[in-house]
Amino acid sequence: MKVQTSFIIKEYLRPEMLPSTWCGGCGLGIIMGAIAQAVHFKGLDKDNVAMVSGIGCTGRMSGYMDFNTIHTTHGRAPAFATGLKMARPEMTVLTVMGDGDAMSIGGNHLIHAMRRNIGMVAIVVNNSVYGLTGGQTSPTTPIGGHTTTAQSGSFERPMNLEALARTAGAAFYARATVNHTAALTKLIERALDVSGFALVEIISNCHVLFGKMNQMAEASKMIAAMDEDTQRTNPTLLRRADLPIRLTSPESPSAPVHELTEMEDVEDESRTWRGVMFERKGSVDLSKRYYDMLGKIHAQQRAAEEAN
Amino acid sequence: MAQVTPGIYEVQVDKNYCKACGLCVAWCPQDVLADDDEGYPFAPHLEKCINCKLCERHCPDFAIEIIAPSEVLVIEDILAEGA
Numbered sequence: 001m002k003v004q005t006s007f008i009i010k011e012y013l014r015p016e017m018l019p020s021t022w023c024g025g026c027g028l029g030i031i032m033g034a035i036a037q038a039v040h041f042k043g044l045d046k047d048n049v050a051m052v053s054g055i056g057c058t059g060r061m062s063g064y065m066d067f068n069t070i071h072t073t074h075g076r077a078p079a080f081a082t083g084l085k086m087a088r089p090e091m092t093v094l095t096v097m098g099d100g101d102a103m104s105i106g107g108n109h110l111i112h113a114m115r116r117n118i119g120m121v122a123i124v125v126n127n128s129v130y131g132l133t134g135g136q137t138s139p140t141t142p143i144g145g146h147t148t149t150a151q152s153g154s155f156e157r158p159m160n161l162e163a164l165a166r167t168a169g170a171a172f173y174a175r176a177t178v179n180h181t182a183a184l185t186k187l188i189e190r191a192l193d194v195s196g197f198a199l200v201e202i203i204s205n206c207h208v209l210f211g212k213m214n215q216m217a218e219a220s221k222m223i224a225a226m227d228e229d230t231q232r233t234n235p236t237l238l239r240r241a242d243l244p245i246r247l248t249s250p251e252s253p254s255a256p257v258h259e260l261t262e263m264e265d266v267e268d269e270s271r272t273w274r275g276v277m278f279e280r281k282g283s284v285d286l287s288k289r290y291y292d293m294l295g296k297i298h299a300q301q302r303a304a305e306e307a308n
Numbered sequence: 309m310a311q312v313t314p315g316i317y318e319v320q321v322d323k324n325y326c327k328a329c330g331l332c333v334a335w336c337p338q339d340v341l342a343d344d345d346e347g348y349p350f351a352p353h354l355e356k357c358i359n360c361k362l363c364e365r366h367c368p369d370f371a372i373e374i375i376a377p378s379e380v381l382v383i384e385d386i387l388a389e390g391a
């Protein structure tokens with residue numbers, strides 16, 4: 001069991017590709033380290049792990065990690081990953097996307113991967129903007145957040161990915177930040193245990209674009225703010241059934257809380273929740289269900305042939 | 309239980325990887341680290357380091373490493389013992 005950084009660099013990264021092209025202080029590097037640690041702690045053979053990424057600053061991660069990697073087209077990572085998982089169901093598939101990649105151009109692919117409940121860990125790096133292309137408004141830009149395409153503050157409603165994942169049929173949803181690094185690793189580990197579609201939304205910093213336009217030009221300041229703006233879920237309460245759909249941000253649409261089961265001891269907090277948001281019990285990965293079905297059909301055919 | 313003895317650890321910064329972002333300095337709970345003239349971290353108060361590894365964990369570029377003397381139990385040994 002090793003957690004030293006030098007070990008991670010040698011074992012799970014491609015040192016010849018480093019340092020990364022990411023800006024100094026970008027949380028993407030912290031996320032990359034957490035993924036390496038989670039895979040290591042789970043004892044997975046890196047040759048049996050595949051990383052599929054889309055386009056964006058986040059999309060570059062597949063170039064730096066020493067797994068089987070595919071850097072696909074913008075928004076299409078879940079589609080490529082679906083094909084990979086169906087062809088090689090024994091593989092652990094990590095699908096890495098930015099918020100724009102996953103929710104703007106790739107929204108449709110993401111919804112259908114969740115609907116199929118195909119076995120993969122989807123990492124959605126939410127930095128509130130399109131980083132690579134220069135800080136344009138993304139589906140997760142908060143109301144009032146200044147971006148290069150919303151100079152006086154965004155007035156669009158941000159997307160509630162958690163509610164979408166729940167309705168579409170994902171098996172697991174967790175939210176982490178690059179501030180709370182131990183939890184970040186742990187939540188990715190939890191997602192790796194899931195049979196089916198496990199999504200981990202990671203709140204990250206694009207301090208050079210989004211931060212600069214919102215009085216948080218320093219990486220450390222922006223990452224520190226993640227502690228004030230989020231709050232940890234109570235794991236005991238989460239084990240109970242029928243949870244209200246928790247808000248990803250105060251302005252994002254959600255099911256009206258009064259229509260959902262009332263919970264004692266839970267205050268309606270405006271801060272964003274982190275931790276495991278939901279986990280569907282008894283979920284089975286689509287590729288496993290498919291090959292089980294195929295096995296049964298083949299057995300029936302053999303039995304029919306023998307009977308003839 | 310492993311003992312924490314401040315002052316026995318070494319801080320190693322690899323300038324080939326470091327981007328002088330200041331995250332390690334901001335996160336060190338013991339004020340061990342500071343920025344040098346070029347913004348790279350160095351350890352003026354090494355005697356206060358408790359090997360908590362928060363600097364390592366928050367470094368996005370795998371550039372900083374805390375080296376413990378070989379006779380000290382390091383995290384991986386503790387984890388291995390528990391496993």
Ligand SMILES: Cc1ncc(C[n+]2csc(CCOP(=O)(O)OP(=O)(O)O)c2C)c(N)n1
Nearest residue numbers: 056057058074098099100101129130131132
């Ligand atoms: C088909 C297509 N449309 C548009 C682009 C331009 N483009 C590249 S990255 C990107 C958005 C990236 O934002 P996000 O997914 O949030 O990733 P980040 O850079 O923030 O990590 C866009 C619009 C493209 N590469 N391909």
Ligand code: SF4
Nearest residue numbers: 022023026057131206
């Ligand atoms: S532009 Fe933003 S998201 Fe992209 S590397 Fe720089 S800080 Fe990170």
Ligand code: SF4
Nearest residue numbers: 336357358360361363
């Ligand atoms: S290990 Fe902890 S105390 Fe030592 S330099 Fe790093 S952050 Fe500071």
Ligand code: SF4
Nearest residue numbers: 326327329330332367
């Ligand atoms: S966190 Fe890493 S990259 Fe940033 S200044 Fe410290 S050692 Fe350098």
Ligand SMILES: [Mg+2]
Nearest residue numbers: 098099129131
């Ligand atoms: Mg983004």
